[in-house]
Amino acid sequence: MQFKALIASAFLATASASWSFNTTRLCGTPEPTQQQMRESLAMLEIERIALAKGHVKRQTSINVKTYFHVVASSNSLSGGYLTQAMLNDQLSVMNNAYGPHGISFSLVGSDWTVNANWAADGNEQAMKKALRKGTYSDLNIYFLGNLGGGLLGYCYFPTSSHSTGSTNFILDGCTILGQSVPGGNAAPYNLGGTATHEIGHWMNLYHTFQGGCAAPGDSVDDTPPEASAASGCPTGRDTCSGGGPDPIHNYMDYTDDACYTEFTSGQQARMYSAWSAYRS
Structure with missing residues (x-):
């Protein structure tokens, strides 16, 4: 992903192998396109009309089927390996953040892959083509061992051009630094907030x-x-x-x-x- 690569290279000289409280949050989500921004503004106009008419209650709730993919360089925590307990804690953080808004996440499955290249985000499309599951309404989160350059994660805004098997379909989802989950070592970003932030982009928030x-x-x-x-x-x-x-x-x-x-x-x-x- 070109935008992500630019961010990573810009901060590579100052990034440290260990996280500290002086580290600045870095999100690699691409800037919204002009078309995406036009569509968001069109949604805003409809939302304003609904608000003016007093139609502000949710019409339904949203339950998102979710797949967790742990991609590590080894089977050790130092290599980016995460336990199911850590993933469950991350899921709880997500549900606590989105739950008050009627949005919940149901974990359908977790899988673990040891691949040093993928764990360093070396071939995003190949990794996701191999691991992605479900439909366009299902959330795939890839927890990687090291994104490089101090990057914490990135996701993709939704698009209407997402036919099954297309590039937009394959890339859809969120890539997260594994050590940002609760109990990880990416302090002060190790309470699960990175996944919550990136999922916001997946839900079309800027x-x-x-x-x-x-x-x-x-x-x-x-x-x-x-x-x-x-x-x-x-x-x-x-x-x-x-x-x-x-x-x-x-x-x-x-x-x-x-x-x-x-x-x-x-x-x-x-x-x-x-x-x-x-x-x-």
């Missing part, structure tokens, strides 16, 4: 700092505009005048896992809009 202070920002009305990504947990940070404090506790910002606490009602509406448009 970063809260998308577009900076300029409209339409992240194309969601109730997330305050944010000039740039936040790090740590900077209480009171306000980088765009008139819009309110930055949404540092939002799962789609870049703050520490411990700072993450919320999605907004507008983001919830967007996830349901996107699910209906692309995945249901």
